[in-house]
Amino acid sequence: MTSGSVPEPLRAARRSLDSMSQISVNGDWHFHVSEEKWVLGVTLTHQKPPTAQVPSETSWRVLASGDYPEGPILIMPAANGMVSTFPHQRHNSPPQEGKDWRGGRLCVDELTFALDRAGHQPEPHLAHERLLWHLEQSIGWLESAATDNLSEPGQHFELPDFPTSSSEFLVFNESQSTFGAWVSQIEKSGTVTFSESTIVPNAFIAKSFTTRNQTEVLNISWGAALSAEPISEMCGAWLLLPSLPIVQPWQAPVTWGELRSALTEVGTNLDSLMRPIFRALRDGTSHILLLGFPIPETFGDDPVQIHWQPLRLPAFPHAESRPRGFRPTEQGHWTYVSSRMIGNSSRIEWLGAQNWNGSERDSRGTFPREIQEQNVLLIGCGALGSSVAELLVRGGVKKLTLTDFDVVSAGNLSRHTLRLSDVGKSKSRQLAHSLNLANPQAQAQSKLGRVEKGDVTNFDLVIDTSGSDEVAYLLGAVKSKRDHRFVSLSMGLAAQRLFFFGSSGSFPSQEFIGWVRPLADEDNDKYRDMVQWEGIGCWHPVFPARADEVALLASAAVGRLLSFVTESDSKSDNAIIEVLKTKTGAFDGIRVS
């Protein structure tokens, strides 16, 4: 899109701004070549009492793309506009070369902002409505900023934007359950080991936190995939801060000076905190330093977990080196480093941070806690088994043992979760491997060879997706144990029905076979003509079933399984889950009977 005349939609948008007296347009759209955006200057006025950081009138730049009303709309403080960073705003960095706006983009269209607003209108799409909506939201934002309402108690807590230029990020695992270890921690600094991940590019996976005198504070238990990654030779350091270091109102420290001041505000001296671990860091290489601080779930609440924010330290001089003008002792080196290398004007090189904690609360769409903690055995890693396993592990089940004596063939791929790279290999082994990469806490493993009666007793939940009567009988022979749960899942020919049979304590194989066999026979007769045969020599019937139907039945089965397992007083449950079709064969729903 070249500069030239302003596209009509943008003109319409600009005209629409006249409808609000609180918006005053400065000039017309002009095209910013390097950003490839159309830029408009506006002044916004809010009605609340002005504050030092939020005057009544503030100056902004609106950036829109040439195919408006499509495309993003960015609202940025003008170069001479607001300088502070607030919640729901990106880090308000000074203007870059050639731009007359700052970096503090308002997050008015992000969901978190929207969910907390009362009377919120959804974003419109028409040219004369969309931009207006954004600016109305921006005025709302200004009003909240002026009344200190952007982080109102009860609203979901968010961290400030720590600006980073690096793609590297730290992965850690903190939650309410690990919080206790830190709260009672006397030593406020120490070292931490990582793995430089080969599975996840640019990730440093934190492994173990120890204090200076080698006492372990926290050893993160990752699932199989991450645990297997080798520990890096380069260790990091950690500092435990009393609270989030902030430059009011909501700006992450940009320089070491800002960090020191922010900590002084809460009664902590950064240098005193860092001094004890300096010895571990002075080896001529650049280490990663983790700043940890407690954060709540909602603003105004008590903190519930630790967040780690990493930064990359400059390479501190080696113990043997002699920086000019400083004594060649450890103390001398420290003075050099703290005043020159991480002096007040030095910029902090923040890195990204991600907390990969298996959620303990149901809020993030994972399974109930009790099933996540169960030791599950899945017998049979075919189409149905693999789909069920995938759903379970992604839903949070960590301890899953898989067993199947079969090998993946290309023909399976039409409805199996495994891939070309798995063909020819053991189904259970490849599936375990795949699932460990689907959940950082997953510890899926495969049991080779046939499953024995004795193996079964160690599991809380046994899911039979083998479709085999032999397995059903084997389960029937397992000694009853009160907390055991058994669930058998199998499909009729053509995958139109799934037979769900759950039982707690023991598995009544006769009863099960008696129930399921006539059902399976019905489907066998009904869809007999659909069976195709492949291969030469021995007859190899190909089971006719579509991937979408298998997935549909698997999902329904998992849903049913969750309720059966979590209801403590349910002794047994059986159900037929059926895909419904119209007369012409179109999908018409799913029925449970």
Added chain:
Amino acid sequence: MRSDLPTYFDDFLKAIGPGEIVDHLIEAHTDLRDRLNADADLSPIVVSTFLQGSYRRSTLIKPRENQPADVDVVVVTTLSEQDYTPDAAMLKFQPFLDLHYKGKWALQGRSIGISLDSVDLDLVITSAPSQAQLETLKSFELSEVRSIEERRRALAEANFGQVQKAYLFRDSGDNSWKAEPLRIPDRDARVWEATHPLAQIQWTWDKNNACNGHYVRVVRALKWWRRTNHSIQKYPKGYPLEHLIGVNCPDSITSVAEGVVLTLENCAQRYASYALVGQVPVLPDHGVPEHNVLHRLSVEDFKQFHSQVVSAAKIAREALDSDDMCTKVKLWKQLFGEEFPGDDSCSEEAKAKSHGFTLRTAPSVLPTGRYA
């Protein structure tokens, strides 16, 4: 389905067979023979020793729990009946027995009993046979310890599967040994009397061949039946029982199951009138026809035995004729007890497992009809 359940019977017979006891028997016999040969007093008067009895005839079943196995050994001597009474002949062995088996031996009516750990040796001393028989006995492979079944198997292997009507004993063609029994002491009656262990062995060999190798297995099965079903061991038992089975088992049977059924049925039918009138049949011994094998059997015991045979025959017939695997196993187990393999609970599971092969009448579909 194989209605005679050959593999089931194979396993059953394996379970009731003597097993490791055989090694002990052979060892006991070998030790005895070696000691006799080394003994200064006895070796000049001992012609040969050989095993007889149910081990030799392959009709031996494993002993009861904690009971020793019985092995019968014949010691052929040159002691003449003119010079030695039965008592004196047996006492000649006393120093030898005290030397080697002190405290473990005892004189019995017709034999010397020696109690070893897991084996009870029954030593039968014979008087001098005739000169002719002496030569024959020496030339026989009598010290060979092979049982009938072992010999049959060895011959079959040597002749590439063909078991000829090979004589059990390699003899010089002179069959005079057949007519002449050995004479053993009857201390109680104080006389020497005849016995013909070789003839019994020979008869069993011939009968077994006529029955395609199944006869001795039928004997073992029925001996076991007798033991399982009747806790108090009454007559007929041991050799008399075996003899009874022998004369009632038809030739040309093709399986143990068939043999068991027909033997029981024949027995039931043939002796029905005897049982009715209260008379014990007379069964002449194969080697010494003047002897009645059943002479010790009381009328009461015989009648009871007969009624047991009648019941068992019905069960066995039903088991053989039934088409249902589960029923067959249940019935055989009724006769033979837990040593007969298989699950008699006739669960759905057992039924499901034993579909066997059925003829294809329609295009094949997968067995369980359940998929995953």
